[in-house]
Amino acid sequence: MTSLLQQFATAPTKAREGEILALGPWFHNLHLPDGAQTAPGHALGDFPAFKWRELAPALPHDLRGWTALDIGCNAGFYSFELAKRGAEVTGIDVEPLFLRQAEWAAREFGLADRVRFRQAQVYDLAHIGAQFDLVLFMGVFYHLRYPMLGLDIVAETVRRLLVFQTLTMPGTEVHPDTARYRSVDDRDDFLAPGWPRMAFLEHPFAGDETNWWAPNHAAVEAMLRSSGLRVTGRPAHEMYLCEPDPAAAVWPRGRGRAELLAATGCAWRAGGPPEGGA
Known part of the structure; x- marks a missing residue:
């Protein structure tokens, strides 16, 4: 059982809570190194951590030497998880608020040298001309x-x-015969x-x-x-x-x-x- 002393040691201070609140509202509930969370009362639960638990086993555990692109990165949860595995990560989003949160959180996690964030649309990628692993x-x-x-x-x-x-x-369901030739009136x-x-x-x-x-x-x-x-x-x-x-x-x-x-x-x-x- 966690002791009261341990709980007190990991509980965020009022000042810390105020710092996080000032950067809000948050859509990503980030678990920060000091035990604080950015959205502990998220309507979806511990989001997106529960999504990551589903995805994480399907990705290489060692991403050293890989480049990664996180489209719609929001506050950077997935970007940070990939960076922790060794990837060099670029995160893009259209919302300046989310990018401010992500840049702040990158410093909190000590990952600012491995992730970068920029404001961009999906369609902007056509003009960047880059590929990512x-x-x-x-x-x-x-x-x-x-x-x-x-x-x-x-x-x-x-x-x-x-x-x-x-x-x-x-x-x-998947229709078994989508490739068959059909005439213009064959639409059923x-x-x-x-x-x-x-x-x-x-x-x-x-x-x-x-x-x-x-x-x-x-x-x-x-x-x-x-x-x-x-x-x-x-x-x-x-x-x-x-x-x-x-x-x-x-x-x-x-x-x-x-x-x-x-x-x-x-x-x-x-x-x-x-x-x-x-």
Whole structure:
């Protein structure tokens, strides 16, 4: 049983609680080295620690020599866990508050030399032109107004391993015959169980107006394949482990390459605007 003395020794002081509160509100409950926590009363529980416990066994324990990208890093929980395993980590997020929290926490953990944070959108990655050994793309996809574009961009940043997690529709069915040739009027299977589909969330879902999409399991796997990725594992519900599939004849690497470059503005940067353009 923990003694009262031990409890007192690890309890955060009022000043410490005030420091953490001043940086809030927090979405990540970070367990700081001195025993303090940033969001001990989180509505989801000890989040995202319970998610990490599901994912951690599926990742290499020794990440020395690996580079990692944490997309939508928030306050940096996953970034710090990867850095503790030896990775050099870049975290990106669109919210300045989260980035301030992450930079502060990096110093608290003594990891400021192994992690860096920057404000960026998923779509900005198309202009960075970098690849990372390990990419975390968790809790972001369903917030994207342009989800397939975002996934195609992310897929190009993955050198070895991608962790993909998204809000999904109920069910794990997969239609057995999506590849069969169909005429233009042969659409009944589109409504069959397990056909790849996404629910569009026009109105705020769970109080969040940026929750736009909820794909079913079949759609998640189909979209990952279409972006040139091969699903290698399912560490937990709504979580997919993937690796690049060089043999995949996917749209962004084939005739659709021009579309991806145009959608990201990279075509203009490479060769100037099309004839007649401004």
